[in-house]
Amino acid sequence: xxxxxxxxxxxEGKTKKVYELVDDPNLCLLQSKDRITAGxxxxxxxxxxxxxxxxxxxxxxxxxxDQAGIKTAFxxxxxxxxxxxxxxxxxxxxxxTRRLATGSFLRRNPGVPEGFRFNPPCQETFFKDDANHDPxxxxxxxxxxxxxxxGVVLGKDEVDIINRTTLAVFEVLxxxxxxxDCALIDMKIEFGVDTSGEILVADIIDSDSxxxxxxxxxxxMKDKQVYRNLSAVTQADLDTxxxxxxxxxxxxxxxxxxxxxxxxxxxxxxxxxxxxxxxAKHVTDLGLRVQLRVSSAHKATEETLHILAEYxxxxxxxxxxxxxxxxxxxxxxxxxxxxxxxxxxPPTRPDNVxxxxxxxxxxxxxxxxxxxxxxxxxxxxxxxxxxxxxxxxWSRLRxxxxxxxxxxxxxxxxxxxxxx
Numbered sequence: 109x110x111x112x113x114x115x116x117x118x119x120e121g122k123t124k125k126v127y128e129l130v131d132d133p134n135l136c137l138l139q140s141k142d143r144i145t146a147g148x149x150x151x152x153x154x155x156x157x158x159x160x161x162x163x164x165x166x167x168x169x170x171x172x173x174d175q176a177g178i179k180t181a182f183x184x185x186x187x188x189x190x191x192x193x194x195x196x197x198x199x200x201x202x203x204x205t206r207r208l209a210t211g212s213f214l215r216r217n218p219g220v221p222e223g224f225r226f227n228p229p230c231q232e233t234f235f236k237d238d239a240n241h242d243p244x245x246x247x248x249x250x251x252x253x254x255x256x257x258x259g260v261v262l263g264k265d266e267v268d269i270i271n272r273t274t275l276a277v278f279e280v281l282x283x284x285x286x287x288x289d290c291a292l293i294d295m296k297i298e299f300g301v302d303t304s305g306e307i308l309v310a311d312i313i314d315s316d317s318x319x320x321x322x323x324x325x326x327x328x329m330k331d332k333q334v335y336r337n338l339s340a341v342t343q344a345d346l347d348t349x350x351x352x353x354x355x356x357x358x359x360x361x362x363x364x365x366x367x368x369x370x371x372x373x374x375x376x377x378x379x380x381x382x383x384x385x386x387x388a389k390h391v392t393d394l395g396l397r398v399q400l401r402v403s404s405a406h407k408a409t410e411e412t413l414h415i416l417a418e419y420x421x422x423x424x425x426x427x428x429x430x431x432x433x434x435x436x437x438x439x440x441x442x443x444x445x446x447x448x449x450x451x452x453x454p455p456t457r458p459d460n461v462x463x464x465x466x467x468x469x470x471x472x473x474x475x476x477x478x479x480x481x482x483x484x485x486x487x488x489x490x491x492x493x494x495x496x497x498x499x500x501x502w503s504r505l506r507x508x509x510x511x512x513x514x515x516x517x518x519x520x521x522x523x524x525x526x527x528x
Contacts (some may be wrong), residue, residue: 112137113187118195120147123162123363124312128195134303136195137186138312140166141495144349146336153472155346159189161353165314167191168360169281173309175364175395176280176503177511178273181300181310196300196310196521197257202242202248205278206294208232210326213294216244228277231271234296239448247271257301265521266307269514272300276510277309280503284363285320288500293319293487315353329354335448368426369396371487374415374442376432383429383455383483390487394504396494405437412438416446425497427490429453430477436461436467443477449493450477453486486515 115128140159170182209224295318300310430439437453495502
């Protein structure tokens with residue numbers, strides 16, 4: 109902390125303080141407190157060590173979201189109990205996403221049984237107002253409020269983008285927690301607008317922010333609901349809550365594993381290298397490992413099978429992309445000799461496009477290799493296969509959909525406002 113010169117206290121909440129940084133007006137420092145509260149602060153206790161656990165949890169969550177491609181205000185950790193963030197003007201709304209009906213949703217929606225599953229997840233918004241117990245707001249109310257933050261007017265387009273981002277954040281974290289056999293039941297997040305006018309996931313995401321049920325069992329809950337449910341709070345109760353929070357922070361260490369998914373691009377000739385490098389670029393952009401190999405199924409069949417055996421025996425999760433034009437024997441030979449997924453992506457030539465494609469499509473019976481034409485399509489197809497077992501790859505694909513939506517929305521805004 110000594111390296112950061114703190115300015116004035118920007119805001120103090122029940123569980124954190126936010127300070128400006130003297131040396132960078134675009135950043136701030138969020139300092140957590142050893143404090144736990146519930147019921148809009150009506151219930152409150154000191155909980156030694158909570159600040160460090162909360163900071164560790166938040167940092168790990170934001171690092172996971174950053175790896176997935178979600179834009180957040182998080183910059184870096186500053187100390188055991190504080191981190192550096194982009195300074196934002198915060199939108200006074202909590203965005204809540206629910207997979208299962210429980211808690212306050214049941215009180216507000218009588219007749220819905222606990223555990224009712226929302227597909228897609230249910231989204232709700234609440235205006236931050238402790239005195240009135242954070243009333244639920246509709247999208248119309250948010251837009252009508254006319255919030256202006258760092259020069260950005262929060263209108264329908266901005267709310268649409270935030271809603272889509274909120275859903276992506278939930279689904280990314282839900283998928284990640286599922287890899288630890290833990291169900292993310294619901295969660296709340298907040299957004300801010302930084303000094304450049306960009307809307308970002310901001311504030312803190314820790315065990316105050318969600319419901320987590322290991323093995324999907326409510327009786328095993330590890331979140332703040334354990335504290336909320338206590339009618340009388342003993343030191344033993346607080347120790348249990350602290351252990352639960354520490355368990356969550358420790359589990360998060362497993363949610364950003366080292367890259368394991370491998371895509372092997374086999375080309376039938378060195379002349380196909382340029383096409384293969386285009387595929388490789390899209391593969392690495394999705395966070396997958398990639399290797400390039402050269403082998404001709406026609407001219408060096410035995411060597412091709414040796415290369416195939418090398419990857420079959422490696423114990424790694426592998427998807428093969430075959431790049432061969434003219435008479436494509438490479439993809440079918442690979443597919444006929446391995447249970448590994450094989451994707452054809454022929455390097456077509458302008459003078460022979462139809463035949464180049466047909467040689468990859470018209471394969472013998474009993475073969476399951478698929479064919480795509482473009483390098484990006486081959487990379488995406490490989491990533492979708494790996495996403496079945498790798499939540500980080502799945503998350504990057506999910507965020508790519510979000511990015512496409514935001515790009516189209518921004519293009520629509522630009523053209524809509526264009527003066528001809």
